[in-house]
Amino acid sequence: xxxxxxxxxxxxxxxxxxxEKTREKVEKHLKSCESCRALHEEMSSFLSFMDSLPxxxxxxxxxxxxxxxxxxxxxxxxxxxxxxxxxxxxxxxxVLAFGTYWMGYKTGEHKSEIVQNQLASEVSAxxxxxxxxxxxxxxxxxxxxxxxxxxxxxxxxxxxxxxLVYTMNSDKNTNVRLAAITALSxxxxxxxxxxxxxxxxxxxxxxxxxxxxxxxxxxxxxVKEAKPQIESITNNEKTxxxxxxxxxxxxxxx
Amino acid sequence: xxxxxxxxxxxAIPVVMLGQTKKFEYTPKVKNKVEIxxxxxxxxxxxxxxxxxxxxSDFNLEKPERxxxxxxxxxxxxxxxxxxxxxxxxxxxxxxxxxxxxxDYKYKILIPAGMAVNLDYNxxxxxxxxxxxxxxxxxxxxxxxxxxKITKSSGPFTINxxxxxxxxVFDKLNQIEPSSLATINGxxxxxxxxxxxxxxxxxxxxxxxxxxxxxxxSAKENNKDKDRLAFGMDVMRTKGANSYTLNGGxxxxxxxxxxxxxxxxxx
Amino acid sequence: MKNxxxxxxxxxxxxxxxxSQKVITKKVDATGKKMEMKFDFADSIRIEAWNKxxxxxxxxxxxxxxxxxxxxxxxxxxxSGDIDLVEKIDFEAIKKIKGTGNNCNxxxxxxxxxxxxAxxxxxxxxxxxxxxxxxxxxxxxxxxxSGFIDYTIPASMKTRINLSTITGDVYSNLKFxxxxxxxxxxxxxxxxxILNGGTxxxxxxxxxxxxxxxxxKLLN
Numbered sequence: 001x002x003x004x005x006x007x008x009x010x011x012x013x014x015x016x017x018x019x020e021k022t023r024e025k026v027e028k029h030l031k032s033c034e035s036c037r038a039l040h041e042e043m044s045s046f047l048s049f050m051d052s053l054p055x056x057x058x059x060x061x062x063x064x065x066x067x068x069x070x071x072x073x074x075x076x077x078x079x080x081x082x083x084x085x086x087x088x089x090x091x092x093x094x095v096l097a098f099g100t101y102w103m104g105y106k107t108g109e110h111k112s113e114i115v116q117n118q119l120a121s122e123v124s125a126x127x128x129x130x131x132x133x134x135x136x137x138x139x140x141x142x143x144x145x146x147x148x149x150x151x152x153x154x155x156x157x158x159x160x161x162x163x164l165v166y167t168m169n170s171d172k173n174t175n176v177r178l179a180a181i182t183a184l185s186x187x188x189x190x191x192x193x194x195x196x197x198x199x200x201x202x203x204x205x206x207x208x209x210x211x212x213x214x215x216x217x218x219x220x221x222x223v224k225e226a227k228p229q230i231e232s233i234t235n236n237e238k239t240x241x242x243x244x245x246x247x248x249x250x251x252x253x254x
Numbered sequence: 255x256x257x258x259x260x261x262x263x264x265x266a267i268p269v270v271m272l273g274q275t276k277k278f279e280y281t282p283k284v285k286n287k288v289e290i291x292x293x294x295x296x297x298x299x300x301x302x303x304x305x306x307x308x309x310x311s312d313f314n315l316e317k318p319e320r321x322x323x324x325x326x327x328x329x330x331x332x333x334x335x336x337x338x339x340x341x342x343x344x345x346x347x348x349x350x351x352x353x354x355x356x357x358d359y360k361y362k363i364l365i366p367a368g369m370a371v372n373l374d375y376n377x378x379x380x381x382x383x384x385x386x387x388x389x390x391x392x393x394x395x396x397x398x399x400x401x402x403k404i405t406k407s408s409g410p411f412t413i414n415x416x417x418x419x420x421x422x423v424f425d426k427l428n429q430i431e432p433s434s435l436a437t438i439n440g441x442x443x444x445x446x447x448x449x450x451x452x453x454x455x456x457x458x459x460x461x462x463x464x465x466x467x468x469x470x471x472s473a474k475e476n477n478k479d480k481d482r483l484a485f486g487m488d489v490m491r492t493k494g495a496n497s498y499t500l501n502g503g504x505x506x507x508x509x510x511x512x513x514x515x516x517x518x519x520x521x
Numbered sequence: 522m523k524n525x526x527x528x529x530x531x532x533x534x535x536x537x538x539x540x541s542q543k544v545i546t547k548k549v550d551a552t553g554k555k556m557e558m559k560f561d562f563a564d565s566i567r568i569e570a571w572n573k574x575x576x577x578x579x580x581x582x583x584x585x586x587x588x589x590x591x592x593x594x595x596x597x598x599x600x601s602g603d604i605d606l607v608e609k610i611d612f613e614a615i616k617k618i619k620g621t622g623n624n625c626n627x628x629x630x631x632x633x634x635x636x637x638x639a640x641x642x643x644x645x646x647x648x649x650x651x652x653x654x655x656x657x658x659x660x661x662x663x664x665x666x667s668g669f670i671d672y673t674i675p676a677s678m679k680t681r682i683n684l685s686t687i688t689g690d691v692y693s694n695l696k697f698x699x700x701x702x703x704x705x706x707x708x709x710x711x712x713x714x715i716l717n718g719g720t721x722x723x724x725x726x727x728x729x730x731x732x733x734x735x736x737x738k739l740l741n
Binding site: 139140141142144145148173174175176178179182207208209212213216240242246 | 409411431439455495506513
């Protein structure tokens with residue numbers, strides 16, 4: 001079995017829904033293929049954290065609407081679309097896990113291996129639109145839980161960091177962005193890229209709470225490279241007074 | 255004669271012109287989320303008893319004579335007669351203020367239990383504070399200067415404000431999803447049953463933290479940044495955020511202030 | 522005795538009619554022309570559509586009990602071939618005569634009534650004028666800082682109305698094509714309304730006035 005086929009079967013393998021023969025093939029491949037093993041690890045931890053979340057109460061109309069749309073699909077395609085039993089997982093994966101990340105996915109900005117392979121193999125592009133279109137926004141607390149869990153995953157790979165950065169810079173909910181900042185700052189030590197992203201975020205944030213939090217986090221960790229950005233915020237006349245006052249005080253610490 | 259008149263005058267009961275309260279009811283097709291925007295009057299939120307959203311208000315449209323026969327057309331069409339527009343799309347019910355005039359009136363909004371609410375009160379023109387009572391469901395609130403007072407509710411909440419104060423009296427902390435409260439200039443005052451379980455992540459820069467809830471520095475806190483000299487000792491306080499547990503730990507509650515104090519009270 | 526009383530009565534009577542309202546009328550051929558109006562100190566402006574090709578204007582002026590009517594001028598500039606009407610009041614001269622004492626404030630009443638070709642393209646600027654536009658179909662832009670704008674729209678009109686008011690309200694009995702954008706409108710009302718799938722641009726702007734949009738009972 002080749003890697004492409006493995007990717008297609010992984011979700012069901014993890015769910016223990018594969019038939020004996022296929023399961024054996026997958027296991028055999030996993031034993032010898034490091035990249036597929038890594039993928040399997042990511043996907044399992046991901047899906048298990050997904051399971052730990054409450055399945056969002058499926059609003060009445062939503063499931064009906066979704067099944068109706070699916071009814072329009074080819075029977076051929078339907079066989080591949082193991083979406084109905086797992087649809088909450090995929091839905092959650094797309095929206096909740098990555099917060100607003102799925103938007104980036106949709107516009108092609110971020111390539112998430114897991115999500116992309118899952119979808120590409122199971123559902124054709126057209127049906128992806130159906131899936132994405134029928135998803136609803138998740139709530140602030142749910143997204144905070146997602147951010148917290150992502151940051152507590154043992155091996156946070158680049159895709160997850162992408163997701164956290166995207167959330168920090170674009171989520172509609174300030175508290176969620178705050179959680180992303182906290183999560184990223186916890187990982188900053190081992191990762192220079194995260195440090196850069198936090199500094200870049202200073203230019204993006206407009207909410208005083210977030211500006212102060214970023215400045216706080218960067219100065220606490222002694223990030224000298226952040227100084228010019230912090231200075232430009234202090235000099236910008238549009239910046240809120242409380243931010244300016246805070247920045248002035250804390251700059252002395254760097 | 256004169257004396258009688260003055261006595262009567264003194265006892266004359268002032269006629270209080272109570273604004274007439276009107277009601278509007280809406281049954282959502284999908285019981286998922288409610289988004290409230292542009293409603294700058296005095297808002298209080300509660301749960302309703304069934305599957306219907308109820309808005310009660312003393313809104314009284316001051317309509318000039320010239321507008322006879324015409325309807326108010328604001329940011330959205332007033333289809334409730336309460337200066338607000340209620341519409342539903344894609345599983346989200348939107349309640350929008352239709353006119354600036356709503357600012358001077360009270361709005362009591364009753365939401366079916368379990369629906370999530372997102373309240374955007376982030377305007378310099380918002381009139382007064384927000385109060386929430388006996389509310390079951392997820393709540394997201396954003397304000398600029400307005401304070402938020404929540405009683406007898408369990409969350410989860412995400413609330414952020416620039417200079418408002420945040421007061422929450424939990425009847426029991428929701429263990430399924432975390433809560434996050436953040437303010438720059440205001441204070442945060444939390445009351446929780448002493449027997450509840452929680453994980454507090456507290457971050458304040460210039461504020462003081464007061465507590466009569468039996469929180470303990472968390473294990474994570476105890477393992478943080480420890481140097482050789484601290485071997486065998488418990489952490490009392492570290493720089494940056496501090497983690498505390500209540501009764502061994504439970505769902506997370508993130509509290510952040512910049513200059514305001516934080517109060518943790520036992521119920 | 523009687524004579525004196527009679528004389529006194531007569532004097533009072535004549536005093537009352539000594540100064541009268543000033544009325545100016547204008548008639549301009551508007552074929553192929555646009556019109557620009559700047560009536561800064563107008564109290565009211567009423568523009569009504571008719572089926573002729575001319576613009577007929579009537580303005581009645583009363584400044585301080587008709588004492589300073591001569592200081593009002595309605596200038597018509599037709600350089601570009603378009604109709605350009607600008608109201609001018611010589612306040613400096615009036616102040617010189619009245620002085621700066623207690624009686625330096627005065628009442629005024631300036632009212633405009635216009636009949637215009639239905640398809641005329643025009644723009645109107647006023648400070649506190651209350652504007653009524655009835656039955657016009659042409660492209661227009663109306664700006665009144667504190668006066669209201671009341672537009673009666675013919676049933677055949679296909680338009681895109683861009684309106685904004687900061688502290689006023691908008692009232693209407695028409696059904697527009699589009700749904701409002703979800704953006705928060707903290708200050709006043711700013712809308713882009715499409716009527717009958719139209720594109721004819723109409724701009725109605727006021728700061729503190731109300732805007733009224735009415736269905737016309739007439740077809741045109």
